[in-house]
Amino acid sequence: MQPSSELGGSALKARTFDSMGTVVSLTVPAGALPRTAGGAELDELDEAAAAVERVFAGFDETFSLYRPDSEASRLARGELSLRKASAGMRDRYADALSWRLMTEGAFSPERPDGVLDLSGIIKGYAIRQAGEVLRGRGITDWCLNAGGDVLVMGSPVPGTGAAWAAGVVDPQDRAALLSAYELGGTGPRQALATSGSAERGDHIWTAGAGGTEFTQVSVAAADIVTADVLATAIVAGGTAMLHRATDGWEIDVLAVRRDGELLATPGFRA
Amino acid sequence: MRIRAAVSATLASVGILLVGWQSGSHVSPTAGSSIGTSAGTAGSTGKSAATGGASGNSSGASSSGAASGTGTTGTAGSTATTSSGAATGSGSGTYAGSVSQTRYGNVQVQITVSGGKITDVTALQLTDEDRRSVAISSEAAPLLRDEVLQAQSANVQTISGATVTSDGYLSSLQAALDAAKL
Numbered sequence: 001m002q003p004s005s006e007l008g009g010s011a012l013k014a015r016t017f018d019s020m021g022t023v024v025s026l027t028v029p030a031g032a033l034p035r036t037a038g039g040a041e042l043d044e045l046d047e048a049a050a051a052v053e054r055v056f057a058g059f060d061e062t063f064s065l066y067r068p069d070s071e072a073s074r075l076a077r078g079e080l081s082l083r084k085a086s087a088g089m090r091d092r093y094a095d096a097l098s099w100r101l102m103t104e105g106a107f108s109p110e111r112p113d114g115v116l117d118l119s120g121i122i123k124g125y126a127i128r129q130a131g132e133v134l135r136g137r138g139i140t141d142w143c144l145n146a147g148g149d150v151l152v153m154g155s156p157v158p159g160t161g162a163a164w165a166a167g168v169v170d171p172q173d174r175a176a177l178l179s180a181y182e183l184g185g186t187g188p189r190q191a192l193a194t195s196g197s198a199e200r201g202d203h204i205w206t207a208g209a210g211g212t213e214f215t216q217v218s219v220a221a222a223d224i225v226t227a228d229v230l231a232t233a234i235v236a237g238g239t240a241m242l243h244r245a246t247d248g249w250e251i252d253v254l255a256v257r258r259d260g261e262l263l264a265t266p267g268f269r270a
Numbered sequence: 271m272r273i274r275a276a277v278s279a280t281l282a283s284v285g286i287l288l289v290g291w292q293s294g295s296h297v298s299p300t301a302g303s304s305i306g307t308s309a310g311t312a313g314s315t316g317k318s319a320a321t322g323g324a325s326g327n328s329s330g331a332s333s334s335g336a337a338s339g340t341g342t343t344g345t346a347g348s349t350a351t352t353s354s355g356a357a358t359g360s361g362s363g364t365y366a367g368s369v370s371q372t373r374y375g376n377v378q379v380q381i382t383v384s385g386g387k388i389t390d391v392t393a394l395q396l397t398d399e400d401r402r403s404v405a406i407s408s409e410a411a412p413l414l415r416d417e418v419l420q421a422q423s424a425n426v427q428t429i430s431g432a433t434v435t436s437d438g439y440l441s442s443l444q445a446a447l448d449a450a451k452l
Contacts, residue, residue, distance in 0.1 A: 012427060014451035023439040025448045027427060123433075145444060147433040156427050167421050169431030169443065177429070177443070180421030196432025218430055246408050253410050254418065262418060263410040270419045 015049035019056035022147030026052055032141045032158045052130040059126040063118050076115045092118050099229045106237030107229050124228035127151045149193040151224040152184035161186045171216040171256050181220050191224035195231035213238035220252040361386050
């Protein structure tokens with residue numbers, strides 16, 4: 001774990017905004033931003049954060065079931081059929097179906113009542129695209145956190161190869177950290193997503209009456225959509241899905257059972 | 271599943287071999303290589319080897335002669351059954367099998383032998399059909415809380431957790447981190 005003292009207390013700058021019912025945080029190392037023409041560095045941070053916010057707003061406008069006028073809401077009410085839905089909607093639906101196949105049903109884009117709900121993958125896509133926007137602006141060291149799902153690029157100390165240290169919340173005491181994981185730097189994983197069985201959005205549906213086996217599952221992967229979907233799938237699918245996931249994907253997993261017992265791949269081991 | 275099957279098939283073949291190796295431990299200078307060669311052969315027979323080998327492995331630790339009789343894979347047994355020496359041979363060391371090409375990919379295992387018993391088995395090489403190397407230890411295993419990477423919020427730059435609402439954010443660790451960087 002990179003000691004934070006080396007990073008300096010004021011070495012990182014952050015901007016936050018509300019979207020998708022949660023808060024998105026963009027963090028960059030001070031001094032790592034390209035300066036705008038005649039502008040200050042922090043102006044560029046504000047502009048970068050605004051660009052990221054536009055990405056999230058765009059996804060939310062189309063896919064939010066909390067907005068009555070969204071395309072997703074019109075689909076849910078039956079006013080629109082998938083056949084006539086936008087290409088973006090159909091693409092994400094196809095992706096979600098493909099994830100349902102790959103996870104043998106543990107991840108599903110449909111709620112038990114039959115309503116199409118793509119919120120389980122949309123946040124991941126928004127984070128991924130926001131990352132592309134940042135990269136496109138020439139920013140190569142950043143950390144993007146959308147409601148606890150994290151994607152990073154580069155390092156908190158540009159040029160050093162040091163990893164970003166991501167803490168994982170303890171589900172039994174949300175003011176404490178259960179563990180940490182190193183993202184980015186010279187390592188193979190840039191994304192870390194955590195799903196809980198009691199989280200908002202209700203996109204985890206299990207058939208069992210006894211509730212889910214895991215209260216919280218964190219998945220680290222090279223890609224944020226993969227991390228997010230598999231974390232959700234493992235919460236829904238339990239130990240069987242956990243083993244399928246570690247067999248089939250290059251990921252690290254930290255899963256917390258209802259009784260507090262931990263299951264972890266070596267990447268989370270001290 | 272594929273990978274696990276491949277590994278267990280190969281481990282099983284090592285089990286068969288160890289039985290033979292134990293009884294034939296007097297010829298220890300060549301023991302390592304005989305293990306290697308036969309591992310390749312046995313491994314390629316796939317699942318059938320796995321079943322036979324499993325029993326050979328368990329009985330192999332206890333005695334010699336009878337167990338090697340169960341070495342149904344001919345080549346493996348033949349090199350070893352020449353001697354009926356006691357299983358408690360002084361054999362110790364680390365032996366690497368050769369790379370076995372199975373239908374699951376390439377597999378190579380290493381065994382550590384101490385006092386005539388296998389004390390450790392590790393996979394040195396395992397690739398899937400796309401020739402990517404695969405970490406077979408990627409399986410999630412039970413851990414104690416102090417066995418995971420520990421961290422204080424002061425030592426991390428971001429926090430991963432189940433999604434909080436915009437309201438819940440205000441009292442979250444992430445909010446505290448963000449506030450310090452504004």
